[in-house]
Amino acid sequence: MPKDTGIGASSKRREDVRFLTGKGLYTDDVSLHAQAHAVMVRSTVAHGRIVRIDTSAAAAMPGVLAVFTGEDFAAVGGNPAGWLINSRDGTPMREPKRPVLAHGKVRHVGDAYAAVIAETYQQAKDAAEQLAADTEIEELPAIVDMKAAVADAGNRVHDEIPDNLCFDWGWIEDNRAAVDAAMKAAPHVVTLELVNNRLVPNAMEPRASIGEYNPGTGDYKLTTTSQNPHLTRLLVAAFVMGIPENKLTVVAPDVGGGFGSKIYHYGEEALVLAAAKKLGRPVRWTAERTESFLSDAHGRDHVTKIELGCTKEGEILAIRTETLANVGAYLSNFSTATPTFLHGTLMAGPYKVPHVYVNVKAVFTNTAPVDAYRGAGRPEATYSLERVIDKMCRELNLDPFEVRRKNLLTPDQFPYTTPVGLVYDTGNYQATLDKAIELGNVAGFEKRAAESKARGKLRGMGLSTWIEACGIAPSHLVGVLGSRVGLYDAATVRVNATGNISVMTGAHSHGQGHETVFAQIVAERLGIPESSVEIVHGDTSKIPFGMGSYGSRSLAVCGSAMNKAVDKIIAKGKKIAAHMLEAAEEDISFADGKFSVAGTDKAKTFGEIAFSAYVPHNYPLETLEPGLEETAFYDPGNFTYPAGAYICEVEVDPDTGKVDVVAFTAADDFGNVMNPMIVEGQVHGGVGQGIGQALCENTSYDENGQLLTGSFMDYAMPRADDVPFYTVDHSCSTPCTHNPLGVKGCGEAGAIGTPPAVVNAVIDALHRGGMTHVTHIDMPVSPHRVWQAING
Amino acid sequence: MQMSDSREIKASPEAVWAAILNPEVLRECIPGCTEVTGSPAEGFEASVTQKVGPVKATFKGAVTLSDIIEGRQVTISGEGKGGPAGFAKGGAKVMLEPVEAGTRLSYEVEAHVGGKLAQLGSRIIDGFAKKMADDFFTRFQEAVEGPAEGDESLAESGEGGESGQKKGWFKRLIS
Numbered sequence: 001m002p003k004d005t006g007i008g009a010s011s012k013r014r015e016d017v018r019f020l021t022g023k024g025l026y027t028d029d030v031s032l033h034a035q036a037h038a039v040m041v042r043s044t045v046a047h048g049r050i051v052r053i054d055t056s057a058a059a060a061m062p063g064v065l066a067v068f069t070g071e072d073f074a075a076v077g078g079n080p081a082g083w084l085i086n087s088r089d090g091t092p093m094r095e096p097k098r099p100v101l102a103h104g105k106v107r108h109v110g111d112a113y114a115a116v117i118a119e120t121y122q123q124a125k126d127a128a129e130q131l132a133a134d135t136e137i138e139e140l141p142a143i144v145d146m147k148a149a150v151a152d153a154g155n156r157v158h159d160e161i162p163d164n165l166c167f168d169w170g171w172i173e174d175n176r177a178a179v180d181a182a183m184k185a186a187p188h189v190v191t192l193e194l195v196n197n198r199l200v201p202n203a204m205e206p207r208a209s210i211g212e213y214n215p216g217t218g219d220y221k222l223t224t225t226s227q228n229p230h231l232t233r234l235l236v237a238a239f240v241m242g243i244p245e246n247k248l249t250v251v252a253p254d255v256g257g258g259f260g261s262k263i264y265h266y267g268e269e270a271l272v273l274a275a276a277k278k279l280g281r282p283v284r285w286t287a288e289r290t291e292s293f294l295s296d297a298h299g300r301d302h303v304t305k306i307e308l309g310c311t312k313e314g315e316i317l318a319i320r321t322e323t324l325a326n327v328g329a330y331l332s333n334f335s336t337a338t339p340t341f342l343h344g345t346l347m348a349g350p351y352k353v354p355h356v357y358v359n360v361k362a363v364f365t366n367t368a369p370v371d372a373y374r375g376a377g378r379p380e381a382t383y384s385l386e387r388v389i390d391k392m393c394r395e396l397n398l399d400p401f402e403v404r405r406k407n408l409l410t411p412d413q414f415p416y417t418t419p420v421g422l423v424y425d426t427g428n429y430q431a432t433l434d435k436a437i438e439l440g441n442v443a444g445f446e447k448r449a450a451e452s453k454a455r456g457k458l459r460g461m462g463l464s465t466w467i468e469a470c471g472i473a474p475s476h477l478v479g480v481l482g483s484r485v486g487l488y489d490a491a492t493v494r495v496n497a498t499g500n501i502s503v504m505t506g507a508h509s510h511g512q513g514h515e516t517v518f519a520q521i522v523a524e525r526l527g528i529p530e531s532s533v534e535i536v537h538g539d540t541s542k543i544p545f546g547m548g549s550y551g552s553r554s555l556a557v558c559g560s561a562m563n564k565a566v567d568k569i570i571a572k573g574k575k576i577a578a579h580m581l582e583a584a585e586e587d588i589s590f591a592d593g594k595f596s597v598a599g600t601d602k603a604k605t606f607g608e609i610a611f612s613a614y615v616p617h618n619y620p621l622e623t624l625e626p627g628l629e630e631t632a633f634y635d636p637g638n639f640t641y642p643a644g645a646y647i648c649e650v651e652v653d654p655d656t657g658k659v660d661v662v663a664f665t666a667a668d669d670f671g672n673v674m675n676p677m678i679v680e681g682q683v684h685g686g687v688g689q690g691i692g693q694a695l696c697e698n699t700s701y702d703e704n705g706q707l708l709t710g711s712f713m714d715y716a717m718p719r720a721d722d723v724p725f726y727t728v729d730h731s732c733s734t735p736c737t738h739n740p741l742g743v744k745g746c747g748e749a750g751a752i753g754t755p756p757a758v759v760n761a762v763i764d765a766l767h768r769g770g771m772t773h774v775t776h777i778d779m780p781v782s783p784h785r786v787w788q789a790i791n792g
Numbered sequence: 793m794q795m796s797d798s799r800e801i802k803a804s805p806e807a808v809w810a811a812i813l814n815p816e817v818l819r820e821c822i823p824g825c826t827e828v829t830g831s832p833a834e835g836f837e838a839s840v841t842q843k844v845g846p847v848k849a850t851f852k853g854a855v856t857l858s859d860i861i862e863g864r865q866v867t868i869s870g871e872g873k874g875g876p877a878g879f880a881k882g883g884a885k886v887m888l889e890p891v892e893a894g895t896r897l898s899y900e901v902e903a904h905v906g907g908k909l910a911q912l913g914s915r916i917i918d919g920f921a922k923k924m925a926d927d928f929f930t931r932f933q934e935a936v937e938g939p940a941e942g943d944e945s946l947a948e949s950g951e952g953g954e955s956g957q958k959k960g961w962f963k964r965l966i967s
Contacts, residue, residue, distance in 0.1 A: 044878050044907035109906070129876045290911055702914070704904055710911020713846075 002676075006524030010677035015515045024254040027208040027223050028286045035210070036065055038272055038285040039124040041114035041131050042294060043106035046142035046366035046705020047157070050104060050113060050135070058116055058131040063123030065279055067131065068115045068271065070103025077240045079265055079330075083337035084482040085167045085362070093167035093362070096158040098330040100240065100267040100274075106137060107157055107329035108366050109707050110294025112267060117275050117283055142705030146303060146324040146363040157329055157364040166327055166336065166362035171344035171420060179357035182318035186309025190392040195778045196380045198301035198326065198699035199692075200715060201373050203510075205256025206287035207296065211272030215280055219247055224269050226252040226538075227262045227508050228548020231485070233540050235265035235333065241273060248273075252538040255510035259689075260372040261296045262510065263550045264333040293710040298699055299373020301326035302339065306384045308392055309355075314403040316392075318355035319347060321384060325362045325370075332371035336362065341481050342377030342469075342551075348418040349385045350429045350467040350643050351407040356419045366705040372550065374689055375751040378468040386464040386756030391775060394767065400760070401442070404433060404465045404645075411734075422469055424641045431732040432667040433465060436645035439727050440665035448649070449768065457651040459662075460765025464646045466753035469639035470745040471556030471736075488635035489553075490545040491562035493522065493569050495628035497614035499607035500532040503565075506546015507558035508538050512747065513678045514554060518562060520674060521741070525566045526606055527593020544631050552745030555674065556640045560739045564632035567740075572628060573609045579620040580604055580612060637738040640745055644668035646687075648757035652765040657787030659762055661691055665727040666753065671736040671744035679746045683728045686750020692718035693751070694758035698780050716780070755779060766790065793918050798898035799929055802937040805888045805895045809863045811936050811962050812886060818855075821931040823924055826850075832857050840872060844905075844920050845913040849877030864888055878907020884925075894937070901925055935962045 003009040018024050055067040078097035085093045102113040114131055118124035143149045143157050149164040157164055170176060183189060205225060212221040220243055226232045229250040236250075237243040255262060268285050275283040287295070302323050309318035325339035344358035389407075393400045408429040409416055416424045445461055452459035472478070475486035492504040503522055507514050519533035536542055546558065570590050577595035578585040587598045596603035604612075612619055613628040649663040666683050673679050696716035700708040709715040735742030762781050766774045766789070774789045801808055811817045815836055819828040822840055830836035836855040842848070851872030859867040864887065871881035882903030889896050903921050905913065913920070 109910075133873070133875060290908065293911065702904075702910065704906065706904075706906050706910035706914075708910055708914035710908070714912065714915055 005530055006520055007674055008676070009520060010675055011516050011520050011530060013513045013516045013678065015509070015513065026205055026254045026256060027210060027225050030210055030223055030253070032210065032212070032282040035282040035284050036117050036119060036275070036279060037121040037124045038115050038117050038275060038283050039121070039128040040112040040268065040285070040291070041116065041128045042291070043102065043109055043111045043113060043137065045106065045137055045139045046109050046144070047140040048106050048137040049140060050102070050106060051138050052136040053114060053131070054134040055114070055131060057134055058127040061123065061127040061130060063119035064116060064127045065119065066117040066275060068101060068275065070099055070101040070113055073100040073270070073274070074103055076100065076242060076270070079235065079267065080239050080333070081331040081336050082333045082484050083341070084484065085169055085336045085340050086482070087167045088170040088173050093336060094161045094165070095331060096161065100270045108368050109705060110291070110368060111329065112295070115271050115275070117279065142366045142703070144365055144367065144701050144703060144705050146326055146365060149363050149365050150361065157366055161364060164364045166331065166364060169340050169344070169360045171340065171358045175355065175419060176357050179318055179320055179355040182355040183307060183309040183320055186317045187312050188310050188396060190308045190310070190388055190395055191305065192388045192391050192776060193305045194384065194387060194776060196300045196302040196304065196383055197693060197697065197779045198370065199299040199373055199697050200293055200699050201259040201261035201296055201299060202292070202717060203257035203259060203261060206289060206292045207262065207266065207268065208286040209269045209272045210282055210284040211276035212282045213273070213276040213280065219249070220273050220277070221249045221251065222269055222273055223251045223253065225255050225262050226250065227255070227258040227510055227550055228546065229508065229538055229540050230506065230546050231263070231548055232265050232269065236269050236273065240265070240270045249539070249541045251540070252508055255508070258510045259374040260299065260376060260550060263548065264297055264371060266295070289712070290710045293715065294707060295368060297332045297335070297369045297371035298328065299370065300380060301370050302380045304380070304384050306388045308388045310392055312396060314392060314396055314398040314406060316351055316353045316407050319353055319385070320357050321347060321359065323358070323360045325360050326365055326367065327362045328365060328367045328369035330369050332369040335369060335371040337483070338372045338377045339380070342372070343381050345420045345422050346378050346381035346467065346469060347385065348420050349382070350409055350427065350465055352409050352413065353407065354419060358420065367701055374686065375748045376551065378748065379752045379755060382464065382466045382752050383756045386466065387759060387776070390462070390756070390760040390763065394775070400463050401433070401437065404463065405430065408433065408465065423638060425638055425737040426734045427641060427643050427669060428732060428734050429465060429643055432643065432669050433645040435667035435729055435732050436647050436665050439667060439729055440647035440663065442647065445649070452651050458654055458765040458769040459649065459651050460761045460763070460768060462648045462650070462757045462760030462762070462764055464753050464757040464760065466646065467641055467643040468748060468752050469641060470552035470748065471636055471640035471739070472551040472553050473639050474637060475635050485547065486635070487547055487557070488633055489547055489558040489561045490631065490633045491558060491565045492544050492629065492631040493562065493565040495569060495610045495613070497611060499528070499610040501526070501528070502534045502536055503562055504536045504543040505558050505562055506543060506548065507554040508546070508549045510549070512549065512554060512682070513675070517555065517675045517678060518559060521559065521563065522566060525563070526569070527591070528606060552642070552747040555741065555743045556736065556739050556745050557634060557636050559741055559743065560636065561632050561634035563740045564634050565630045568630035568632060569628060572624070572630065573606065575624055576609050576612055576619065577604050580618060640671065640736045640739065640743070642668060642670050642744040642746065642749055644749060644753055646753040646757040648754070648761040650758065650761040650765055652762060652769070652786060654769060654790060657783035657785070657790060659695055659781055659783070659786060661695070661722070661724050661758060664724055666750065667729045667732060668746065668749055669732050669734055669744070670730050670746045670749070671733055672742040673730055673733065674741070674743065676730070679730055680728050682746045683750050684726055686748060687726055687754045688718055688723050689751045690754020691723050691758060694755040694779050694781060696722060696780050762786065793921055794900070794902050795922055795925065796898070796900040797925070798896055799933060800891060800893050800896050801933050802894040805863055805890050808888055808895045808897060808936055811932065812866060814962070817932065817935055817962055820935055821928050823927045838870065838872070844909055845916045847877045847909055847913050849874035851880060859885070874909065876908060878905060878909040880905045880909060897929070899925070899929070
């Protein structure tokens with residue numbers, strides 16, 4: 001019988017009441033007295049030298065209050081990169097300054113070089129258009145193609161970086177010779193060159209920011225679309241604006257999706273704060289949809305050559321990759337970590353492969369910055385690996401299921417140290433593979449294929465067995481690897497006098513359902529109703545600290561911090577109960593919401609203890625402080641390693657090249673599951689995004705660096721009819737061994753495991769149709785590309 | 793994008809050449825053009841209003857003539873700024889050669905768009921540019937040689953009676 005409350009119950013998402021009834025409060029919904037409106041002036045060329053900006057006409061237009069250009073921010077700091085990567089030769093990566101507003105040069109279409117503040121949005125917009133007309137930018141040749149960028153020393157995105165190279169990273173460099181030797185000795189080598197297509201995150205809510213300044217106190221407030229308000233506060237206050245952190249409050253209210261793109265600090269946030277101070281009025285800015293396409297951090301954009309050395313029987317002996325990773329025009333906050341430590345460290349996959357070497361060159365181009373997007377580096381690793389394994393199976397005529405089974409790590413091998421530096425704590429990859437085979441009815445595939453064929457369609461089946469490292473991460477480890485921040489988290493559990501609870505968490509919910517799940521956990525542990533627990537997040541003035549939500553870390557890290565704070569509450573409750581019940585503290589046990597004396601029927605309810613803590617008439621005041629509120633910080637002992645097996649079935653129309661995903665099975669191991677319904681929803685969303693990447697989405701820049709896909713008419717988001725009903729399972733659970741909840745994280749899984757399963761299925765369909773000349777099709781596997789492959 | 797085409801015009805190369813260099817002809821023949829000023833030597837200033845897919849804008853910009861081989865060849869380059877709509881720039885290399893029927897006019901066009909035009913209109917820009925070029929040279933042909941014989945409907949369509957009367961006006965002017 002499934003539980004109907006607490007841990008493991010599919011409690012309904014309480015936040016949906018406000019979301020589904022239009023009662024959410026997003027940044028753009030915040031309306032303040034005397035607010036002014038900002039409009040950014042953005043470059044229409046990809047690369048150019050700013051010759052002249054004449055602000056006089058724009059400044060004189062009706063309603064205009066202020067005009068800012070890059071010059072106004074020349075003295076403040078740049079938006080920093082959060083992770084230092086050293087090149088193979090030991091030199092540190094190149095870090096060009098990323099200014100609030102472009103100064104001297106514009107470096108991508110959409111690069112903001114000025115901003116206009118006016119009484120109304122329309123006035124600001126009109127003046128911004130005037131300013132654009134009064135600006136002279138000398139267009140320079142655009143650097144778009146990564147191979148050309150590193151080959152052309154003369155044409156530079158940043159004048160001080162001659163080859164447009166940010167870093168040339170080897171992982172693990174010391175293993176390179178051994179990997180080369182293993183590859184050379186391998187009986188068979190499979191080579192695949194592939195592109196991991198650039199994606200625009202396209203959160204439903206565009207970015208928005210409101211700056212406030214109180215001249216009476218010197219306090220700033222930033223309301224913004226952020227996945228991590230404390231990190232934004234740190235970046236904008238300490239690094240860019242030079243504001244003391246105690247004088248800046250950052251609030252991220254309801255946020256309509258982020259997928260990574262709202263982790264980062266953007267220049268508009270500093271701009272509205274500076275403008276608010278200058279004018280003594282609140283200043284607001286909201287991106288238009290096309291501005292989001294132009295200026296949000298994009299995702300993926302790798303060009304990879306992967307080689308796999310194996311035996312003729314399909315035993316993997318060595319893997320070697322060379323990747324060009326596009327970082328765009330500037331380094332976004334985690335852009336250097338994404339293609340390196342979130343990518344190279346996963347290149348062993350869930351397999352017992354002895355030799356792995358990864359080389360990544362990060363390249364500056366005249367395109368929007370690229371950073372972590374749902375999955376962040378791990379989808380790129382998984383795609384390369386699962387595609388090349390599929391190619392190996394075809395070259396050697398091996399069964400892809402058997403090849404996976406042969407190479408997967410077995411449960412007795414954990415903890416397992418991979419050749420790329422991670423320690424997988426636990427897993428059972430065979431179990432998820434078996435579960436997927438069962439649920440996907442692999443045995444019945446031939447019959448379904450015959451039925452498709454009768455309708456003139458080619459049916460194919462694709463498999464991907466994926467793993468990720470999430471719940472980032474032990475601070476001491478990421479510190480060694482170059483992270484400039486710690487990656488712990490914090491929570492405060494405040495028990496009110498009447499026994500209900502406010503939890504202040506460092507996680508930020510922007511669609512995930514934390515308000516429901518975190519309450520389930522606290523309610524279960526304290527034996528109180530879920531409705532007695534309120535989750536507070538997204539406000540630096542209310543919550544103790546937090547690194548926010550990304551990398552599937554909220555439950556594993558922030559949830560563990562909260563759990564630790566609950567431990568402290570229970571420990572203090574025992575002390576209070578011991579006093580009230582006149583027993584020894586070690587004789588007090590806590591279960592089902594009651595503190596009781598072992599071996600007796602003497603007990604106090606949680607509510608009675610809470611009341612006593614706040615009305616301490618009968619209370620050990622000489623040894624114990626009144627009140628019942630605890631804060632805990634939690635630094636994880638390791639990454640968590642969710643893994644799973646995905647099976648995709650497609651039908652390809654050989655006449656048109658159209659691909660339909662007709663069945664999709666996802667069997668995942670997320671460790672302990674707190675709310676199955678929400679986990680299932682997370683997998684649905686991730687798989688949908690994965691199918692979007694595989695079949696639909698592509699970010700296209702032309703040779704001049706013009707973004708050709710700047711609207712939903714031009715950028716193909718997956719729609720309801722592009723995805724099938726999913727079969728989702730997470731019963732094969734091996735609980736995480738190092739966090740108290742035993743959870744692993746499920747937010748990114750679908751986006752990681754799905755793309756190779758889809759593409760493998762398309763190739764399978766074409767091979768079954770006799771088109772064995774097709775060995776690879778780059779994503780998005782659009783009808784056009786499939787048709788070309790069929791007829792090429 | 794790039795495209796090329798050619799067409800035969802029933803007029804002498806000298807007449808065609810004179811028409812190409814005439815700002816009034818350009819104003820009449822560039823679809824959506826409301827104003828052309830200047831001279832072949834100093835270049836022209838042009839103003840063109842066009843709608844590309846969802847983007848409608850008035851483009852103002854300079855038109856320059858280069859690589860001139862008198863009576864034979866000219867490259868017409870232009871860059872138009874459409875304010876918030878972005879910009880369009882490009883060039884047409886026009887070559888003339890005498891043929892039995894009059895003149896063969898060949899052209900090679902290269903066009904680039906930027907800003908909102910690229911972000912929202914790129915999927916239709918190829919077709920749009922081809923139509924612009926077709927319209928231009930059709931109008932140009934008509935301006936130089938008059939409406940095609942027996943093609944009453946063509947003269948009546950387009951912009952109605954006024955433009956119908958104008959067909960072939962340049963030819964009448966110089967013949």
